[in-house]
Each structure stands twice: as structure tokens, then as C-alpha cells.
Amino acid sequence: MSSETRTQSAVVYQETGDASVLHLVERDVHEPGPGEVRVRVVRSGVNPTDWKSRTGGGPGQRLPFGEVVPNQDGSGVVDAIGEGVDGFAVGDRVWTFLSAQERPTGTAQQFTILPVNRIAPLPDSASFDVGASLGVPAVTAHRALTVSEDGPRRLAPGALDGRIVLVSGGAGAVGHAAIQLARWADATVITTVSGPEKAELARAAGAHHVVNYREDDAVEQIRSIAPDGVDMVVEVAVAANLELDQSVLKPRGVVASYADGGGDTVEVAIRPSMVRNTRLQFILIYTMGAEALAAAAEDVTAAVAAGALEVGEENGLPLHHFPLEQAADAHRAVEADTVGKVLIDLE
Structure with missing residues (x-):
């Protein structure tokens, strides 16, 4: 025909x-x-x-x-x-x-x-x-995990060994992919959620530590897990969360923001950011460039082949x-x- x-x-x-x-x-x-x-x-x-x-x-x-x-x-x-x-x-x-x-x-x-x-x-x-x-969520998560000044540009087992990653909104699609990719790369993963049902999903995805930001002092909880601070933050609502992120970020750390979370603008505390040499990186899959896209596609495929990116409620x-x-x-x-x-x- x-x-x-x-x-x-x-x-x-x-x-x-x-x-x-x-x-x-x-x-x-x-x-x-x-x-x-x-x-x-x-x-x-x-x-x-x-x-x-x-x-x-x-x-x-x-x-x-x-x-x-x-x-x-x-x-x-x-x-x-x-x-x-x-x-x-x-x-x-x-x-x-x-x-x-x-x-x-x-x-x-x-x-x-x-x-x-x-x-x-x-x-x-x-x-x-x-x-x-995969697509938008996993490629976005890969980009967020590879923009740190001192971190890797590619993900694989061991690439994030010794690093602590904070994933904001671990029950979302990008948050889920970020948890799983960070775990696959051997990071310690902390995530914030808004309630117990989402906490269960984040744990099922593989988060090592889950903080309910509505019930706990999130900064205190995160600092108790990471006294020296976290290396990177995968952020879904930077306008609402940047103050928290800066409070738990270690020197030379990065906040990788991939969504506005309902906010149109964000205020950055200049002096503390300068003192700690921290970075605020904005991410959009459409403009991240051919090289980063190709790297993400290859690494995400490798993670899938390793069984590290699973879906369904039992996987968060x-x-x-x-x-x-x-x-x-x-x-x-x-x-x-x-x-x-x-x-x-x-x-």
C-alpha cells in the first residue's frame, strides 16, 4: 500500500x-x-x-x-x-x-x-x-545534575560518589527522574515533599532521606543530614525555595532551577552567594544545546539499560x-x- x-x-x-x-x-x-x-x-x-x-x-x-x-x-x-x-x-x-x-x-x-x-x-x-x-523529565534531570562547577558533565555509576543532592519535589516526574539518576550515579539523595503520600513515592523512587517541608524545619532537617551542606539542588520552585536552598548549600554548590513553581521573579541574596561562590543555573530543555542533549540521551539510555529508571507506583x-x-x-x-x-x- x-x-x-x-x-x-x-x-x-x-x-x-x-x-x-x-x-x-x-x-x-x-x-x-x-x-x-x-x-x-x-x-x-x-x-x-x-x-x-x-x-x-x-x-x-x-x-x-x-x-x-x-x-x-x-x-x-x-x-x-x-x-x-x-x-x-x-x-x-x-x-x-x-x-x-x-x-x-x-x-x-x-x-x-x-x-x-x-x-x-x-x-x-x-x-x-x-x-x-523519559524525554522531558529525565533529560531535564540529567542537565540539572551535570551543571555543577565541580561536578561531572556526564552521569554513570560513581559519577556523583561522595556528593549530596537535594531534590525539591521528589514526587514529581522530574524529581523522580533526578532521584533515580542521582542514585544510579552513587549520590546521597535528600528530597523535600509536601505530605506523607508523596514521601512514600519519593522513598519508592530511591531517596535516602525525605523531608516534609510542611511539618518539619526543613533547613534544620537537611543540615542534620548534611552538616557541611549539599552539593547541588534540583529545584522545581525557585521563587519559593531559594532562601531554603541557599541556607543548605555548601560553598561552590549549585541550585539548578527547571521550573518557576508559580513565581515570576526571584530575589537572590548577593553577599552570601558571593561569599560561598554558589551558582544559580536556569534550565530549559529546548535551549540546552545539542551537545548536552546528546549526552543526556546516551546517559539516560544507559541508566534505563541498568534498570535504574523504573516507573509505576511501586517505583515512585x-x-x-x-x-x-x-x-x-x-x-x-x-x-x-x-x-x-x-x-x-x-x-
Whole structure:
């Protein structure tokens, strides 16, 4: 059957707005071009960045493309290969990242075409659920753990040996990945959470120490574990937490901030930061650069192969599955801060 007569189901939107702008449609399946692969999507992962892109700056805005298929992350099987592609073959299991960056077609469809540098091998030991849960969370976490002035630029067993990592919001998707990657690299991991249920998830992810910041004096608790301070902080809400972070950070430490946590600005105490030579590093996966992206994809794949990045409630990240026709509900679940990972099942 030719590509012109082959169709697929896809979720699209043609203007910004709430989840009601998402529609299930039938679209042609196209052939990959030079340097591209076509992936048969098994799972599509939904992240906050996906609904934020969908809403834009307000409803009804024009899009950079006439029609957009959402969702940056996914997992599946290579279905076709374009000219000049090396390292992958039809039938290979893969996970995807930045699938919709500067492109109109993400993973909320049965087949997606991607540049070869937007996919990575998915080890046979890993489920498609794991593969679709990597992308934005794991790559962001890898970046946060590799920006310290005195720390490694790559992660592997032993890379963070002797270092103490504080993960803010250990029950979130990025926090979960940061805990697991830091443990894999042999760091001591402390995490902060807002309640006992999230504390259990953080422990299941592998955190050595869990601090409930609503019940405990968080600074005192963290200092009791790390009297000399922590080497790095993976921060989800820098505006709310920077004072705490600076109170527990050791000299030459880093606060790696990957989300605003609802704040628009942050005040930095200049003198203490100067005295301790600390660093405030902001992180966004879209602009972290090709070298850092490639390093993250390789290291994350290695961690997956080692069984270090697992999902499911028993591993600290509950999964919530939706069929493709309920993609709008999947987006609403993420927008409502559902604890865990939201996945869209295409098979």
C-alpha cells in the first residue's frame, strides 16, 4: 500500500486554547526524509510543557503551523528510515524527545516522523511505559545534575560518589527522574515533599532521606543530614525555595532551577552567594544545546539499560493511561497537577 493511501489517527489543534481545542482526526502517513525516521508510536507521554504550548499566551492565537500534533515525548518502534540514517533499523525500539520542537507533529498520533537525533534506543528490558516517561523529565534531570562547577558533565555509576543532592519535589516526574539518576550515579539523595503520600513515592523512587517541608524545619532537617551542606539542588520552585536552598548549600554548590513553581521573579541574596561562590543555573530543555542533549540521551539510555529508571507506583511514579481519543482528558489531568505520569496508549 502506498504512503498516499495509508492513513492514521492523530490528535491535532489549530488554535491555542484549553483542552477542548484538541480533536481526533485521520491524516495521511508520510515517508521520512533524509536524516529522518518514522516511528510507530506505542505510548505518548504528556508533560506540563505540552499543555502550556497548547494554551500559549491566551486562547485563539495563531500557531506557527496551520495544525499541530501535541506531545514532545513518546516510545515506539522504528517503522521506516530516510536516506542517510545510520545507527537505527526498522524494528528498533526507541524513546523520543523534543518530538514537536519547531515541528508541527508530536507523538499524539499513530506514526510520527522525527530527525534521527530526536530518538534514542529503548533497551529490550524496558517497557514502552518507561520509554514514554523519559524525554522531558529525565533529560531535564540529567542537565540539572551535570551543571555543577565541580561536578561531572556526564552521569554513570560513581559519577556523583561522595556528593549530596537535594531534590525539591521528589514526587514529581522530574524529581523522580533526578532521584533515580542521582542514585544510579552513587549520590546521597535528600528530597523535600509536601505530605506523607508523596514521601512514600519519593522513598519508592530511591531517596535516602525525605523531608516534609510542611511539618518539619526543613533547613534544620537537611543540615542534620548534611552538616557541611549539599552539593547541588534540583529545584522545581525557585521563587519559593531559594532562601531554603541557599541556607543548605555548601560553598561552590549549585541550585539548578527547571521550573518557576508559580513565581515570576526571584530575589537572590548577593553577599552570601558571593561569599560561598554558589551558582544559580536556569534550565530549559529546548535551549540546552545539542551537545548536552546528546549526552543526556546516551546517559539516560544507559541508566534505563541498568534498570535504574523504573516507573509505576511501586517505583515512585504512578501511571495514568488514556486512549488516544481521550487525549484532551490526558492534557487536563496534567494541567490539574495529577501526581504521577500521564500516558496516552496508541497500542
